[in-house]
Amino acid sequence: MNRSYSQKVIYQIYPKSFCDSNGDGIGDFQGIISKLDYLATLGIDCIWLNACFESPQRDNGYDVSDYYKIDPDFGTMDDFELLCIEAKTRGIDIMLDMVFNHTSTEHEWFQKAINGDKDYQNYYLFLPPNKDGSAPSNWHSKFGGSAWEFVPDLNLYYLHLFDVTQADLNWNQTSVRQEMANIVNFWQQKGVNGFRFDVINLISKPETFENDDIGDGRRFYTDGPKVSEYLRELNLNSFGKNPNALTVGEMSSTTLEKCVQYANSSQDQLSMVFNFHHLKVDYANNNKWILADLDFKLLKSILFEWQLGMQHANAWMALFWCNHDQPRVVSRFGNDKEYRKQSAKMLATTLHLMRGTPYIYQGEEIGMGNAYFDDISYYRDVESLNYFDILKQQGRSESDILAVLGARSRDNARTPIVWDNSLFSGFSTQQPWIDIPNEAKFINVEANLQDKDSIFYHYQTLIKLRKTYPVIAEGAIKPLMFEHDSIFAYQRDWTQGQKTQTLIVLNNFFSTEITVDLNELLTQLIDFSSWKIITNNYPDLSVNDQSNTLLLQPYQSVALLKTTD
Structure with missing residues (x-):
């Protein structure tokens, strides 16, 4: 396999909430520049910046009014160009968020x-x-x-x-498609090598707009007939000319079949794709605004279906738990009360050792959780504010709605990075544009860097492992213990010439101890002494040689490697 990005790890920055350098309560490019050494220490390869073009900020920058200008909230074009230069000196690329399905009405x-x-x-x-x-x-x-x-x-x-x-833009117009290519080329000339395309599978609308009697219309406008054609044309006219370009498409309500098509290495469309099916496994009746417990079996089924399907077609995935549109994973699928450190590390291990390119969302590497705002006045997200009114009109109580927003709101991901436990958490010298979570006093970057057993250093280790062992970056994947009620396990295999690497990853997703029978897991594990533990989120691993079992503690996660020459 020749994927230049298989060893890379991408770090997502929501500029508005990363670091404020000028005391206006809004993060900016100079603030990001001041933290580049921190990101270099973490070990990431590329920074994905959320939408930072000129915008009235009705939807936090995803309503672009000028694709050729930097929004003044974040600084100047000179600041952006300096960010590209300073990042490059640290071996870090820049990825921009291209919002090409629609523009602001102020455009x-x-x-x-x-x-x-x-x-x-x-x-x-x-x-x-x-x-x-x-x-x-x-x-x-x-x-x-x-x-x-x-x-x-x-x-x-x-x-x-x-x-x-x-x-919404009309991509059927040749002039619109040429405008998009011109925009990409403009930013490539600034030194940008990465492009994330927002809801890109919505750009091909149907010829007729018919009523949807069973849904909200998405079945008529999602993955339209010309998406691949438009992507190939954009590739040909812009980023396809750049051998270092890395592109990822955000896919809304998509299918595996379509993503195989978009991200197949032979199709000249995208390097990789995001999909969100695994982040709907705690929706009741597939409704974001009705809370339900994690359906663990469904989570495993979806993740493995996509892992195996993309692998079979030689297509590539972006791996992620969190982003600017999703609640914090340690609060969602982990345990941010009794087992924050253990569950955050377990979730990181589960994701980073799978097949694909991992994305870390700012603050994820220190275990930041949901904001749990208890009053609607704290919220800034247009979707959250809209649905507060919609759910009230449906007869739901304010306390119920606030509980839903506390679990689901996009603002859970958009609160400022907590750098230390000072008044405004080292983010700013003034009150930020959105409030800082109460947990900031003990969940912050400074505390993580001082604790050698912190979540930060676990992420740092996972990034190093991806660059060290080909089995992680390039190996095949297959599920293990698929029917187990608590364990997410898989095997990775890699061969080159006479050398082979086999990786076994075991993750306990719950707060109860689990005994694993190694004979049932894999016969090769009978000789446990031939396997090397390359990561473990607990100080030790309890192994019973006589019964050939191991005990996984609450949220314990362990990866075992066997190498032959």
Whole structure:
């Protein structure tokens, strides 16, 4: 296999919440520059910056008003160029977030469109009303309400799959696709080698907009017929010319079949893809706003289905638990009360030793948890604020809604990084744009760096292991103990010439002790002395040689390696 990114680990920065250098309560590029040595110590290879282009910030930057300008909240173009240079000196690449499905309604293109410019109206999806004046279809916005907004002066509706201020682009227009390629090329000239494409599988809309009588419309606009064609064209005209380019597509409500198509190494579309199916296993009836316990069997089933399916097709995955749109994993699938350190390490091991490229979301490496805000006034996320009102209209109590937001809100991931236990946690000298979680006094970077058994150093070890052992970066994967109620286990295998490496990874996902029968796990493990423990989130591993069993403590995670020459 020749994947230049198989050994890499990507670190996601939400610039607004990473580090504030000028005391305005908002993170910025100079703040990121000041923390590059910290990231180099962690060992990451690339920084993915969330949307940082000029924006009215209705959706925290995912409503772009100018793709060629840096939002002044984060600094200047000079600051950005310095960030690229300083990162490069530390062996770190920069990845930008390209929001190409839609623009802000404040974008010059949209403003020209609503002022009557027919050419720019074709940049978007403007449609006339139905005969009764209603919207072209009954589709719902992902942020709630109709996906169509009426413009009286034009007697037309425009499509917005997200916020009403985020108008969907019309990728059927050659001029729109060329604009996108021009934007990518502009940032490559600035030294950017990585591109993450926001909800990129939504760009190919259907020719007709029919009503959805059984859903919200996504089955008609997701993974449209020309997504691959558009990606190949973008590749040909922009990042495909850069041998060092790394691209990842965020896939909304997608399928394995489609992601195999987008991320197959022979298709010239994307380096890798994100999918979110494994992050819906605690949704009741597939509804984000109804809480349920983790369905562990379903989590295993989904992760292994994707691991094996992508492997079979020689396609590549982005591995992640957390990002700016997801709650913190240690609060979600771990235990942020009694076993924060152990469960955070276990979740990290589970992910980082699988097949694919791991992504670390800022603060994940120190065990940051959900904010658990207890009043709606603390929230800033447009989706959370919208659904607070929607759920109230549905008759749910405020206490119930706040409990749901405490578990589900995107703001759980967007609170500032806690660098130390000072007044504003070392993030800023002023009150931040969003409040800092109460846990900051004891869960912070400074405390992690001082504790040699911290979550930070466990992540550092996992990153080193990926660069040390080919079996982690390149090996095949197969599930182990698939039917077990508590253990997530798998095997990785790698061969080159006469040399082989076999890796066994055992993860206890729960707070009870589990005894593992090694004879049932794998016959080769009978001679336990021939295996090397390369990571363990507990000081020791309890092995009974007579019964050939081992005991996994609550949330214990261990990886065993066997090498032959």
